Amino acid sequence: MIDVAREAGVSAMTVSNVINGRPGVSADTRLRVLETITKLGYRVNLAARHLRAGRTGAVGLIVPDIDRPYYAQLASRLAKGVERRGLHLVVERTGGDAERELEAISFGRLRMYDGVVISPLRVDAADLERLHFETPVVFIGERPVPTTFDHVMMDNVGGARQATRQLLTTGSRRIAIIGGRHDDHVDDMPSLRTRGYRQAHTELGVEVDERLVVEVGSFAPGSAAAALKQLHEAGVAFDGVFALTDAAAMGVLRALADLGIDVPGEVQVIGFDNVEETEFLVPRLSSVEPGNDAMAAQVLELLDRRIAAAHDDEQAAPAPTTTVVTARLALRESTR
CATH class of the missing domain: 3.40.50.2300 (Response regulator)
Structure with a gap:
């Protein structure tokens, strides 16, 4: 442990904290100690412990x-x-x-x-x-x-593409994506699912109104409900919603009910994850089943x-x- 501390330029206590997963060590220091452990081949016999x-x-x-x-x-x-x-x-x-x-x-x-x-x-x-x-x-x-x-x-891009195509082929033309990204070049969940959303529009020759790409602070139902209501209050028309998670879709359904908007008559809604709760919502929520x-x-x-x-x-x-x-x-x- 002393050799690791000397090589990494930290105290032996810091090395011990990293080895045992204790808090209070910065991410940079933790990574440097872990790299040094690998480099020196240091081993802790926790199995014996x-x-x-x-x-x-x-x-x-x-x-x-x-x-x-x-x-x-x-x-x-x-x-x-x-x-x-x-x-x-x-x-x-x-x-x-x-x-x-x-x-x-x-x-x-x-x-x-x-x-x-x-x-x-x-x-x-x-x-x-x-x-x-x-x-x-x-x-x-x-x-x-x-x-x-x-x-x-899971196939985030493919699943989102399927969801968006479903909405487009059943009549929706202005689909809000709740949780989407305007810059979708990062390989994280919101970006990958936004790519699938855009791909479906391109394949079916429907232009995306960027005002319908709604970024959210979290995918909690409350955050999604607030985002949907803000979109409605801004006067941006939509006749479909693709929520990037089922939790967000639950918030969307609540917001549409509060606004007196019929689902699916006026606005279709589809989520992603196919969690068990989708069967018990009103109306029952359509969702992407990612192969759970x-x-x-x-x-x-x-x-x-x-x-x-x-x-x-x-x-x-x-x-x-x-x-x-x-x-x-x-x-x-x-x-x-």
């Missing part, structure tokens, strides 16, 4: 939020799967903060699990390339990760292979894979 057998019986799920229906239901699917394997799931919330994401993937924290599923929002591929993970890791989500890792993601069950099954299969290889010296580590799960539409009462 926690379990002499070298197995913890736990799988970690590191996500930005746990109050969004999508992440809550993802956790439920994975928990059922790991429990069938005689393990249990531990969920960590990062809030989408870069420093907290680095804390979660710190050397010591990862070694507390047999395998880890990570959905990063801020840590980028360049940071991940400089780090070394001994614990089996599977990444999920749309953020780019190095090809040396297993990565399972297939994603969970693929993640668990990849973890199985990685964990088995990690505990069998004679078994070669499998080649990393990138899987894009096919999306489809789940059409209900909010569309024609």
